[in-house]
Amino acid sequence: MSGDRPPGDRPATYGQVFAVREFRPLFGSYLLSTIGDELARVALTVLVYQRTDSALLAALTFAISYLPWLLGGPVLSALADRLPRHRVLIGSDVARAVLVAAMAVPGTPLPALLALLLVVSLFAPPFEAARSALMADVLEGDRYAVATSLTGITGQAAQLIGFGLGGALLAQFSASAALLMNAATFAVSAGWLALVLQRRPAPVQDAAGPPRSLLQDTAVGLRLVAGAPRLRAIVGVLWVAALFVNAPEGIAAPWTLQLQDAVGATGLLLAANPAGTAVGGVIVGRFCPPALRDRLLTPLVALSLGGVLLAGLVPLVLDRGTTSFVVVLVLLFVAGLGGACSIPLNVAFVQAVPSAYRGRAFGVAVAGLYGVQGLGAVLAGAGADVLRPSTVVALSGAIGLVAVVVPLLALRRSSPVVGDAAHVASGPAAGGPSQA
Template sequence: MPSVPRPPSFRRALAHRPFFLLWTSQLVSQSGDFIFDVALLWLVLQTTGSVFAVSLVVVATLIPVVLLGPVLGVYVDRWPRRTILLLTNLGEGVLVAALSGLVLTHQTGLTVIIVIVFALGVGGQFVRITSNAMVPQTVGTTDLGTANSLLSFSNSTTQVVGLSVGGVVVALFGVDLPITYDAITFFVAALIVMLMSPTIGRPEPTPAGTGPRFASQFSEGVRYVARQRFLVELIALGLVVNFAGNAVFALWAPYADLVLHGGAATYGLLGAMIAVGAIVGAIVIGKVDTRRTAGKLLFAGNAGVGALMIGLGVTRSIPLALAESFLIGVLLSVINIPLLTLVQAKVPSRLMGRVMSVLMGFILAAAPFGAYFAGSLASATSVGFVYVAAGGIVIATDAVGVVAMREVRNVTY
């Protein structure tokens, strides 16, 4: 008689000490990240008065994903993953502390901010790829979905607190305090990573014939992705959807200021409501067996997100915009958590870093162009028009995908 799979359990996932430490380190560092985001983009908007300048800073955070994302996975699979997390957190802490000093001495300019943000984007990409690759090494396959839900839950919880508190703190005390706090969280996260056993995240042996060279290891990851039809379809869909999505999120601060006529607190609350929705979505999806429905949830969720983007573009009501942001957050969890779990369950651990980096790099390749497009189009038209156009792009792409992308629609694990 076949064994019955154990139901998902948050408690069981957290009982794995390596995962608990990984989850805790992410919780701490992310609490500062979202406060930092509010402070930084508000600083740029208020000092330059330019929507286009804000979009340029967002582009700088996304360029590392495109330029380095597909190749970083080689090193994530080659180097000890615990060491990568430790050194990256320390490096990001030093960079943010330096920015805090520049703000205090009034030496920040747009060029300096873009350079620092680019470097932080490189570090952030390393952390995302490494932590995603480590999850299957810290819990069993049965608990993968629950573990990803917990990571999403903590990310969204810190986003709620960070964006809400960040908006208020910036309004009351300025931008330096939240930037300094972000630097501290990186150092604390590094200390938590040090508590992991050095055996966690060790690279697995390389098969004969691939060799230690970068080119052979990188091409092995690319070939694996190319042979998986559902991954190819996912990349094609994700390119367009992320182009449109980043067009929306790049203008979050100008949307709060120029469309809703709110201040820094409104800007923070919009992001916080997305995070609240993502928490609700993570709790719900973490209790659902999505092994046969991940693709269907992707298409249904994308259609809903596109409609809500259009809704944001036409509303001028802060409460309605907050409600629409909440629903976007719910749908993002419903889309992303099952897909991440699907990839982690199907990809061999020794290839996980490369496959994750290639997948993320290609899916997000259009994201900087989306942010640049948003700034340029909004300067010529309006922020609301950009939101409506972006929503229409998502819905149209999703409709094509439902018809043409059978593999990703029906994929199981």
């Protein structure tokens, strides 16, 4: 027998993750596209506001890029299973580079600009589904979990870089310059992916059964997630936690004003939770062995929602002012540490989905995630019209703690067998003859 320690004894290192040749362009393309997207979002929002003097239109411009995930995420993500994933990645980046460059043409009419933005955004679901599925294929064992935490941390940093770059470019040049830089990030990403990624056949070719249409494949993805008990439980924990943890973001401005008379500090309130999530991702993803991560799932979920509950209760203990605001920031940071629960959830999700179905399954999970985050913000806003913002925040944490018990128990009882999910996906519900 080998003297090596068992894989579950210790986590993989960042060096081992980056040693995988194909991971480097997958990671780099994510970093480049995130920076470029946030940069373009700032540029377009400012451009639309400058042309229309309408805050509503500027806000809608900012939101357009998220719409494809909600409206067609599961459908578009199915392309990552129907076509070779390297082609989906490269083709999406090439198309986005061309379209964003077209948006940079000075004097482009506003309706055309918004239409181009919507079309550009349609390439995000298939790209992200293919990237996530391919990452699970090229990284073995604990390398995938560590890569997941690294990608999440980098995503937070890339958003900040993109926003900062966007502001700097707008200050020195123009919105067109910012858009051209975004187009360049997509072009560089496409070239990098084309040079390094292996050519693999479309995963759906390995799946049993006759050929299906895109909509039928989408239905398979929906039935797969809804019909496999373990996948349903994993997604349930993820969605419930996101619904109640992110709800306070929708009332950040009035909550800040309740805590102290400085609406300009809203950015700090919004940044506290993501900062905690980034730190938690390093701790849980890099320094916790795989077996320990699994055991930490329930405590991390409880920490995430419990931190929100306690942050909402601060005004009951402390008077309005700087001290109460700082305590809330600390509690939201702690809640963010609990957000590292996404790492074991992501690993469990990948392990439970056969490779040929991962693109569709990721599409369903991410589309639902965007949906519940938006729903949480809307519900919090509606609640803050009749209750104090801090009360709404406390209720979000309390209700979330109760609601998440059901999917957590279901996850504990479920069987981590990949074949179960494959059976659900390839069974009668997937497009074969129905049973009476």
